[in-house]
C-alpha cells in the first residue's frame with residue numbers, strides 16, 4: 001500500500017480492503033521510522049490525523065465519498081492550518097498556531113484528505129535547497145548527503161520516500177518543480193491565479209502559487225483538481241469554472257502506440273546551453289527521444305530574454321518580500337525578543353532574532369531596490385524585463401504546444417556545497433524562474449538518472465491554463481516509461 005497510486009488507494013478504501021485509520025497508521029509509522037534521517041516534517045500530528053481518518057472512515061461507510069476521502073497527505077508549512085503549528089520554516093513563527101485554514105487546506109479537507117503533518121521548507125520559501133530552514137535541512141532520500149531542492153524540499157522528500165502519498169507545495173520561482181526534479185517525483189504549479197493564495201504565507205505575492213507533488217502525473221491531476229478554483233478571498237484568484245484535470249488523462253488516443261501524435265514540443269536553445277550538466281543533458285535528450293517515439297514532434301524555439309530571468313526575479317521577489325515581511329514585528333505574530341528598551345528596539349530585536357540570514361538578505365535587497373533614487377534603476381527595469389520574458393513565451397507558443405527542457409541544471413548537490421555563495425544558489429533556478437515571471441503553468445516529471453544515480457527532472461511548460469495538456473503529456477510519457485516508479489533504497 002505504501003507504493004500504491006491515489007487511484008489504487010481510493011479503490012482499496014472503497015472496497016473495504018483497509019480503513020483510512022489503518023492507512024494513516026501505516027504512513028505515520030513509516031514517518032516515525034524514517035523521518036529522523038530525512039527531516040522532511042516539521043510537525044506530525046498523529047492524534048489529529050487519526051481523528052480525521054476516523055471521520056473519513058465514517059464518511060466512506062455512509063457513502064459520502066469524495067475523491068480523496070481517507071487518503072493521507074501533508075502540507076508544506078507555508079499553509080495555515082487551523083489548530084496545527086504553521087512555522088513557515090522560521091523561528092519568527094515557531095509558536096504560531098493559525099486560527100483558520102488556508103483555502104487550499106480547506107479544499108483538500110472537503111475532498112476528504114487526511115493531513116498527517118506539515119513539511120519542512122526554506123524559511124519563508126526563500127531558497128533552492130531547503131538549507132535555510134530554522135528546523136535544519138531536509139535530506140534527499142536518494143542520498144542523504146544531498147539536498148532535496150527547495151523551497152518545498154520537505155514535501156518533495158516526503159513523497160519521494162513514501163512517507164506520504166501526496167503533498168502540497170508552493171512555487172514562487174521553482175519551489176515545486178525544482179525539488180520534484182531533485183527527488184524524483186512529479187510536481188506541478190498551475191497558472192498564477194488558479195489556486196487561491198488565501199492563508200498561504202506570502203513571500204512574493206505576484207509570483208506565489210500553490211502546487212502539488214505526487215508519484216505520477218495522474219496523482220498530481222487528482223490533487224490539483226482538488227485545490228484549483230476561484231476564491232473571492234484572494235483578489236488575484238481567477239474567476240474561472242473549476243476544472244477536472246483527470247479528464248484529459250482518460251481520453252483514448254487515435255493511435256495508441258503514438259498517443260502524442262500532433263503535439264509540438266518547443267525546445268528553447270537557452271535551456272540547453274552552457275551551464276547544463278552533461279548527465280542531465282543526456283537524460284533529457286533520451287527522454288525527448290521517447291517523446292518523439294510517442295508521436296510528438298520537437299521544434300526549436302527561442303526565449304532570448306530568459307537569461308535575464310534571474311536578475312529580474314531577484315529584484316522583484318525581494319521587493320515584494322520586504323513589504324510582505326514587514327508584518328512580522330513581534331507584536332501581532334510570532335517571536336518577540338525577551339529584552340528590549342523602547343518600541344523600535346523591540347521591533348529591531350524581534351526581527352533580528354526571528355529571521356535567518358537569507359531572509360534578512362532579501363529584506364535588505366528588497367528595501368534597497370524600492371528606495372527613492374533606486375526604484376527606477378532596479379525595480380522598474382526589472383518589471384520591464386518581466387514583460388519582455390512574458391512576450392518571449394507568447395512568441396514561442398505560436399510555434400509549439402508545450403515547451404520542454406531540464407528542470408534544474410544539475411542533479412542534487414551536496415548539503416553545504418552552495419551555502420556560502422548565494423549567487424551560485426540563485427543560479428539553480430535558471431530554468432524555472434522565467435515561468436513564474438510570466439505566470440505560466442509548469443510541471444516536472446522524473447526522466448532518468450544522472451551520474452551519481454540521482455534523479456533528473458524534465459520540465460514541461462504550458463501556455464496559460466494549459467494544465468490539462470501538461471498533465472496529459474506527462475501521463476503519456478509515464479505510461480510508456482517507469483522512471484516515476486523508481487524508489488530510493490531508503491524507501492524500499
Ligand code: GLN
Nearest residue numbers: 125126127172173174175
Ligand atoms: N529559489 C527561489 C527563491 O529562493 C524560488 C523559491 C520559491 O519558489 N519559493 O526565491
